[in-house]
Amino acid sequence: MRPFEVVLSLAGLVASTVLAVPRLRGWRLAGCLLLLAPAAAVVQAAVEGPRWPLVPVYVLAGLLPLTWWVGRAVRPGRFVVVLGTLGGAVALAVSVALPVAAPVFRFRAPTGPYGIGTTTYHWVDASRPELFTADPGDHRELLAQVWYPAEKDVPGPHAPYIPDADAVTPVMAQLFRFPDFALTHFRYVTTHAVEGAPVARLPARYPVLVYLTGLNGFRAASTFQIEELVSHGYVVVGLDQPGAVAAVRLPSGRLIPGRPREEMQPLVTQSVTPQPTAPTLHGQALPNGIIPYFAQDVSFALDRLAGLDADDPHRLLTRRLDLHRAGVFGISLGGMNAAKACLEDARLKACLIMDVDLPADVVGKGLRQPTMLITRDAGTMRLERERAGGWPEEDIARTRRTMRAVYDGLPGDGYYLEIPGMFHLNFTDAPSWSPLTPQLGMCGPIGGGRGFDIVDAYSVAFFDRHLADRPSALLTGASKPYPEVTMATRTRS
Template sequence: MRSLELMLTIICMLLLVHLFSYKLTKLTGAVVSAASGVALFMQLIIEGYRWQMLFVYCVTVISINVVMLRRRNTPTRDKTKSPLAYICYLLMGGLIVISIGLSVYLPVFNLPTPTGADKVGTQIFYFKDESRDETFTDDPADKRELMVQIWYPAGQTKGSKESPLFPEDKKVFKKFIAAYAEPLNLPPFVLDYWKYMKSHSYEDAEVKASETPYPVIILNHGMGTGRLLHASQAENLASHGYVVVAIDHTYNTAATVFPDGHVTSFNTDEMDMDRNTSSNLLLEVWTQDVKFILKQMKELNSGGIQSRFNGKLDMGNIGVMGHSFGGATAFNAYDSISELKAGVDLDGSLFNLDSKYEITKPFMFIQSEDFIKIQENSSKEISDQDLTKMNLTREELIKLIDNMHKENDIINQVIQHGGTLIDIKGTAHYNFTDFQLYSSLLNLMGMTGEIEGSRGAYIVNQYVLDFFDKHLKGTGGQLLEGPSPDFPEVEFPQIR
């Protein structure tokens, strides 16, 4: 809970206890009710209303009114002890507990503080690839449009605004949260409190002066999510001297906001998720997005596009990373784009499994415990009853196991040529995004694992940073050498 929310809740509970016990004198009642009113006013004005606190607001107002009525007409002790009075007080107490629970499990939070020494600036860019038709619309005149957010080491931040995590425009924000709420089967108002979440970046701050340019990392979100679910990863890398370029892959995000205010959502019309084909449409579209954005970064650096990044980007040291399908994209782009020097796949399955990859550059795979369990279970005999629970046919299971073996062969080949593979105990698929910070209820839904969200984020950030430091800056690399007592959750599995 936020500080004023907590203060309001405590005062409200104290007021309710005094009303229930009827130990509230007129003077004390006036003081406590005044304090409750002031706390309510301050919380609404300073922190802002959110629906999780609705019951606390209501109980506070009701309690103040009860105190005012008692000042005029003091009830008898018998009335105070009537069953109806007890029921009312218990009901109000229960409502406060519900509000506390909702506030704790659906918290307003700020992103984890970056661990680097540099402040972080951020800027959003709109790019249009005139050479490519848009795959996901019916209009033949549409060209591929992308929104990109860049995080970077910032110099002077005085006068720069601290960047909100989500769009500030009310109409745009409503469209945005509606798009995120739909796949979760939630009414949009449930996510309204996201508007209060803050980042640690400063909008359009100047790039920190440096004798050498900054290495660049291109970041790809997972299918159906978006760049904002990787903001803490980007901020952390930027605080350590990287320029992080996060792409929203249009029509494959939950929501992408464009400069004119229109919002695109997830489009499944072209979903081709066959992992064995070498012509997977989505994978090719995303890989071409990476190539196009890489070209735009060169333009920003050379001055072809006027920006604060002119001469600030080390285009000789470029990395790529991604989560889930974004991880598969990172691997595919890494294989096909020679300029990429280091890459990270965060719990993403590979595609083009029948291809003969010849990757000799450093690449790291970070896998969840859930993924490892699937691998382990693939060697066990699975009953028809279990298959029904998994919603798989026997033929689909055989194909899935075959794909796992092919994927392991690719990973093994990469490891034999200097790559890295680590597993993180207690993690599930979305522990590799900021989604793990949003609510511990996600664990009950199976989206995140048992590991505490901020701990999971910290571990991922430390290992990703260490990997890029080693291969893009020539420093660090200690964490990649083997198990560390500081990170007992991290395992270095044998080649499978």
């Protein structure tokens, strides 16, 4: 809970106590104490912003002084007083429980030596049509948020977790079958990044990673992982890809919403197990599915990043990007797109793929880059199915088979990891969203913090080894801080 939310809850507790204890109700200053609750509600809403989990405590804050005033005028009987006291206690408990269950959460501090700066770009690819709008004249547009190493403790306001939360969170809520308003409090969540902070002076240039989120996600959906990588000296570029993410609001104000999963799934599956009859999107047949289209966004991003390195209009990244050391990482659909991008674009020197079945041509042709693939054991996938649905046997078998096939076909360095107890959303920030995510079946028994530790450690070790030439004992098996992880490794012959 945020500071003024705590003050508000305490004010409600004090006011409820005053009403519940006869000796306090008759005290001359009782009315003043009861007014603390509505005053605290006004201050909290003005300073921190109102949010739906606090509605019960707002209502309680208004009713408490009203109840006291009516009680002095009417003199209710003992039964009414007891009943009112019990009702107030229940209302107070609910008013505290809801903000705890749906908190304005904080991200844990990244462990690297750098601070984090961020800035956002709007890019238009005039060479490609936009497939996810009905207008054939539309061109592909991306929002790209760049996180980069900055000096530690740079002053300035921390950047929001989801700048377009009002557009994105209702779609996310629908995905999880929550009410549309359930995630609106995300608008108040901030990160460790400072908008427009100067890039750290040394070294002169930083390796670059492109991050791709899963279906109906958003460009910062794995902020725990992004911030950790940036703090260790990487520039990370998160793409909001129309059609892949929950929603994209363009600078013009135009909103491109994501499409329902049942509409997207045939387009995605066609890239994995092609069918004779190709699915269509706005009348256009896609015999290879949608993954090649999404993967082209990565190559386009690399082109634009080269332009930023030459001349950044934000005056931050000019001559600071080492695009000879570029990599990509993604979860779920983002992992598919990352794998396809690595197949098609030799500028990508390292590929990290998390928990997804892979396109047929990636499996058939194989990847040439050093690649790390992270997933779970089949038993954990079945446990997720029991608690949250999804993951039929066919999906489990295909995910594990295709990821292992890509690993087995690597000509050089490769790593195949299984982390027991990880559910699919453990690879995103979802464990931070609420302490109730395990009870809702969203997160696995490994625990959010432990899952973050493992993913962060292996992500940094992998990119350090293959983009920064910094060896890691974690990748050789010489270090065993995570005994639950099973890892197979391949080395260049």
